[in-house]
Amino acid sequence: MNSGKNDVTNLEMSRYINLDIYHAVERSHPYYVEMVGELVKDISEAYEGKGGARILEIGAGTGLATEDFAKLEKLEITAIDMDENCKNILHGRNLDGVETLCADATTYCEPNAFDFVVSVFAHDHIHYDSAEKFVANIHKNLKPNGLYLMGGEVLPYYDTLDERTEALYAYHTFIVNKALREENFELAQIEINALKSGLHMIGDFKRHETMFEEEMTLGGNFEMIKKIKLGPDVPDDVGGVFVYVFKAI
Numbered sequence: 056m057n058s059g060k061n062d063v064t065n066l067e068m069s070r071y072i073n074l075d076i077y078h079a080v081e082r083s084h085p086y087y088v089e090m091v092g093e094l095v096k097d098i099s100e101a102y103e104g105k106g107g108a109r110i111l112e113i114g115a116g117t118g119l120a121t122e123d124f125a126k127l128e129k130l131e132i133t134a135i136d137m138d139e140n141c142k143n144i145l146h147g148r149n150l151d152g153v154e155t156l157c158a159d160a161t162t163y164c165e166p167n168a169f170d171f172v173v174s175v176f177a178h179d180h181i182h183y184d185s186a187e188k189f190v191a192n193i194h195k196n197l198k199p200n201g202l203y204l205m206g207g208e209v210l211p212y213y214d215t216l217d218e219r220t221e222a223l224y225a226y227h228t229f230i231v232n233k234a235l236r237e238e239n240f241e242l243a244q245i246e247i248n249a250l251k252s253g254l255h256m257i258g259d260f261k262r263h264e265t266m267f268e269e270e271m272t273l274g275g276n277f278e279m280i281k282k283i284k285l286g287p288d289v290p291d292d293v294g295g296v297f298v299y300v301f302k303a304i
């Protein structure tokens with residue numbers, strides 16, 4: 056796979072994560088496979104019996120989850136990523152029924168075109184300051200009653216910047232420690248880089264539960280219809296990996 060250090064100008068994740076290593080190990084991130092399985096189940100149940108459906112996947116990266124969505128029948132997937140290196144890898148994988156574009160999830164819009172908008176470990180790559188614009192744009196892309204499915208990492212509650220730092224350490228040290236204990240050193244390294252990116256607000260803007268839920272519903276455009284935590288159950292104070300489903304009103 057070519058993670059392409061070529062002359063590209065639109066970069067995001069590849070500024071601070073080695074894409075080849077990411078692609079090789081990210082599925083072994085705790086609860087990742089279960090989370091994607093849950094999203095696939097939710098999507099297939101929601102369009103069961105319909106002739107077909109369109110999905111907009113935002114922040115598709117190298118296509119780890121896209122690959123699983125593409126196995127569903129009669130689905131057309133538009134997978135966007137604003138990082139050209141990610142988009143080039145994803146494009147090169149030639150997944151069936153998947154159109155790939157280099158585009159920004161806060162602005163890319165085909166009005167009322169999609170049955171589903173999905174993000175996997177990507178919602179929190181959007182800066183807090185762009186949240187309102189981002190949520191409004193998700194809504195614009197969706198058909199009436201369309202669904203936004205978010206699989207992602209959520210921090211324990213924080214209020215101040217200092218508490219945010221502690222929340223980031225609590226979540227990431229749990230994940231890094233788990234990876235180290237499994238001798239999954241490459242995943243541990245990826246997670247350390249993600250922690251650094253979060254601490255320095257480079258490209259990782261994790262939310263806590265209340266913050267995320269308010270961000271999605273305050274504008275009155277979405278109703279939360281599902282929330283599950285894939286793990287960890289213990290400890291219960293480090294945040295975790297969640298699946299949320301919101302319906303466009």
Ligand SMILES: C[S@@+](CC[C@H](N)C(=O)[O-])C[C@H]1O[C@@H](n2cnc3c(N)ncnc32)[C@H](O)[C@@H]1O
Binds near residue numbers: 120138175176177181
């Ligand atoms: C942690 S990766 C997740 C990739 C993939 N969904 C997966 O499950 O492995 C987050 C992705 O979001 C992309 N991204 C960040 N900001 C974006 C934006 N504004 N619009 C589109 N993609 C963005 C990054 O380039 C990166 O590929």
